[in-house]
Amino acid sequence: MSTAFSFYLTTLLVYLGVDILAVWSLNLQYGVTGIYNFAWIMFQAVGAYTAGVLTLGPDTGNGGFQQYILGVRLPEPLPVLLAGVVAGALALVVGIVALRRLRTDYQAMVMLVISVIALLVVENVTGLFNGPAGLALIPQPYGSLPLSTLGYQWFYVALTAATCLIVYLFVHRVTSSPLGRALRATRDNEDAAQALGKDVVRLRLFIFVMGGAIAGISGGVLILFIGAWSPGSWAYVETLVVLTAIIVGGTGNNFGVMLGALLVPVAFNEATRFIPQFGRPGLVDALQWIVIGALALVFLWFWPRGIVPERRRRFPGGPLVAPAEMTDPSEVT
Amino acid sequence: MEQARESAAPGEAILSVAGLRREFGGVWACTDATFDLRRGAITSLIGPNGAGKSTVVGIVGGAIAPSAGRIVFDGTDITAMPPHRRARAGLVRTYQLSSEFGRLTVLENLLVAAPGQRGERIRTLLYGKRYWRKQEVELLDQARILLDRFAMGHKEDEYAGNLSGGQKRLLEIMRALMCQPKLLLLDEPMAGVNPTLAQAIEGYLADLAAEGLTMLLVEHELGLVERLSESVIVMAQGEVIATGSMPDLRRRPEVLNAYLAG
Numbered sequence: 001m002s003t004a005f006s007f008y009l010t011t012l013l014v015y016l017g018v019d020i021l022a023v024w025s026l027n028l029q030y031g032v033t034g035i036y037n038f039a040w041i042m043f044q045a046v047g048a049y050t051a052g053v054l055t056l057g058p059d060t061g062n063g064g065f066q067q068y069i070l071g072v073r074l075p076e077p078l079p080v081l082l083a084g085v086v087a088g089a090l091a092l093v094v095g096i097v098a099l100r101r102l103r104t105d106y107q108a109m110v111m112l113v114i115s116v117i118a119l120l121v122v123e124n125v126t127g128l129f130n131g132p133a134g135l136a137l138i139p140q141p142y143g144s145l146p147l148s149t150l151g152y153q154w155f156y157v158a159l160t161a162a163t164c165l166i167v168y169l170f171v172h173r174v175t176s177s178p179l180g181r182a183l184r185a186t187r188d189n190e191d192a193a194q195a196l197g198k199d200v201v202r203l204r205l206f207i208f209v210m211g212g213a214i215a216g217i218s219g220g221v222l223i224l225f226i227g228a229w230s231p232g233s234w235a236y237v238e239t240l241v242v243l244t245a246i247i248v249g250g251t252g253n254n255f256g257v258m259l260g261a262l263l264v265p266v267a268f269n270e271a272t273r274f275i276p277q278f279g280r281p282g283l284v285d286a287l288q289w290i291v292i293g294a295l296a297l298v299f300l301w302f303w304p305r306g307i308v309p310e311r312r313r314r315f316p317g318g319p320l321v322a323p324a325e326m327t328d329p330s331e332v333t
Numbered sequence: 334m335e336q337a338r339e340s341a342a343p344g345e346a347i348l349s350v351a352g353l354r355r356e357f358g359g360v361w362a363c364t365d366a367t368f369d370l371r372r373g374a375i376t377s378l379i380g381p382n383g384a385g386k387s388t389v390v391g392i393v394g395g396a397i398a399p400s401a402g403r404i405v406f407d408g409t410d411i412t413a414m415p416p417h418r419r420a421r422a423g424l425v426r427t428y429q430l431s432s433e434f435g436r437l438t439v440l441e442n443l444l445v446a447a448p449g450q451r452g453e454r455i456r457t458l459l460y461g462k463r464y465w466r467k468q469e470v471e472l473l474d475q476a477r478i479l480l481d482r483f484a485m486g487h488k489e490d491e492y493a494g495n496l497s498g499g500q501k502r503l504l505e506i507m508r509a510l511m512c513q514p515k516l517l518l519l520d521e522p523m524a525g526v527n528p529t530l531a532q533a534i535e536g537y538l539a540d541l542a543a544e545g546l547t548m549l550l551v552e553h554e555l556g557l558v559e560r561l562s563e564s565v566i567v568m569a570q571g572e573v574i575a576t577g578s579m580p581d582l583r584r585r586p587e588v589l590n591a592y593l594a595g
Contacts, residue, residue: 170458173457173458173461174458176462177452177457177458177462178444178445178450178451178452178453178457178465178469179452179453179454179455179457179458181437181441181444181445182445182450182453184434184436184437184441185437185442185445187436188433188434188435188436188437189432189433189434189435191396191428191432192428192432192433192434193434193445194396194415194416194417194420195394195396195416195417195420195426195428195432196417196420196425196445196446196508196509196512197417197418197420197421197425197446197448197512198417198445199417206455252436310436312438312490312492313437313438313441314438314490315440315473315489317473317477
């Protein structure tokens with residue numbers, strides 16, 4: 001493997017890890033619980049900014065060319081953990097406003113609007129996270145380790161993989177437990193779930209906060225790898241990439257959405273890199289967005305369950321009575 | 334299921350509804366609903382279309398907030414209680430339109446309805462499967478016994494969304510039973526069901542009543558109402574206009590008028 005290719009590969013692997021965290025997070029909210037969180041990218045962004053300002057130190061550093069709040073230098077892995085905490089807290093606030101009284105389609109609209117508002121606020125209140133220029137020159141975590149540049153790349157891949165593993169164990173516990181079943185029931189019929197004693201608002205808020213925290217962690221992992229973050233990184237359409245990955249991979253299936261993360265943001269985005277530029281400059285990049293949207297539509301139309309559909313849960317023991325002995329009046333419908 | 338129903342002597346009122354009113358944008362769907370339901374019996378709620386029956390079920394179930402009135406269930410004023418807390422208290426309803434969890438299997442539809450599941454607590458995420466496995470096995474047995482009783486055992490792994498209309502009606506009832514009701518509100522459980530299955534459902538309801546389950550049945554088919562319930566509440570134009578036994582009600586002019594005029 002040439003060094004250049006190793007760099008490319010390790011970078012892709014970190015992106016893949018971040019995207020996997022992203023799809024698990026949004027899948028908990030959208031795929032499992034049915035919350036149309038069109039503001040998803042905002043939670044990743046908040047995590048990224050949090051991890052950024054908690055790693056950069058005071059904003060007088062580097063000649064004071066960046067302005068931001070909270071500048072401190074915390075030891076690893078605190079910035080990433082706090083990224084999760086802050087994003088989770090934001091999710092709690094947003095959730096209390098948007099999830100308590102509103103039904104799904106209105107929720108979707110509110111989320112989209114919140115995402116756009118947040119972007120405008122961060123762009124214009126420059127003291128918050130350095131405005132449109134964004135944060136840059138964020139020092140590498142664990143930078144004091146005696147590693148070669150390429151060695152550090154692999155080290156970061158390992159860190160990302162470890163984060164994914166821990167998050168997976170959590171996500172799997174949610175989706176494989178009766179709690180996950182209650183969440184899916186809420187998704188399929190909110191009123192009926194409520195009429196059977198499920199506290200739908202509490203369930204939704206819980207999963208919204210958990211998903212938000214995972215989104216924040218993904219942002220933390222990403223920003224500390226690329227060392228910069230700006231409003232350009234989190235336009236509201238970025239949420240649609242994650243959502244498309246979930247739809248393509250298989251809504252509600254943790255492995256399916258992983259495959260979606262590999263196919264849509266990673267493979268698809270990389271493939272377009274190799275298409276020769278044609279037409280006006282920027283045309284290929286613009287087409288990419290169109291194709292992502294088309295991809296979501298095609299899947300929703302022809303394969304709404306995705307490549308690896310949600311698993312059908314079977315239980316040990318099987319039916320009490322063999323089908324042959326049945327007299328079933330319901331069959332006559 | 335059984336012990337929950339024996340918390341008080343049969344005969345006294347399990348549900349008292351007084352002066353329920355509800356307006357929808359200037360239209361009074363319910364102007365005065367006052368009635369008691371006796372424990373351990375099937376009471377039917379009848380009336381022409383638009384009489385306000387579903388509104389009353391909605392208000393009692395907690396999905397619709399009343400403009401005025403008071404609901405006392407099992408000794409507790411539940412007028413302001415949210416629907417999920419009413420269900421936990423034992424007041425469970427079914428829907429006129431099937432409300433299955435379509436992307437859950439039949440068995441999962443039943444399991445999810447069981448109250449007080451350890452595996453739904455947030456603590457589960459710390460302790461893992463060992464925290465809820467034992468209870469899940471018990472629930473699985475309960476659910477399969479119920480499936481067997483309703484002759485749906487062979488459908489346990491089917492997605493509820495793929496069931497026929499009639500099977501969905503059965504699922505609706507089984508799921509409500511899994512929730513361990515003290516009072517079951519059945520909003521037209523036979524709506525859109527073929528006669529054979531309707532007969533089967535009637536049999537199931539009669540059996541449940543014989544076991545002591547209290548039910549409020551909203552139904553249009555008066556023959557069925559007469560066979561299943563001793564006590565009938567008649568509503569018309571948002572009001573309770575009569576209560577009594579079906580043979581008695583058939584002779585009352587106000588009931589006949591409401592049906593002929595409605």
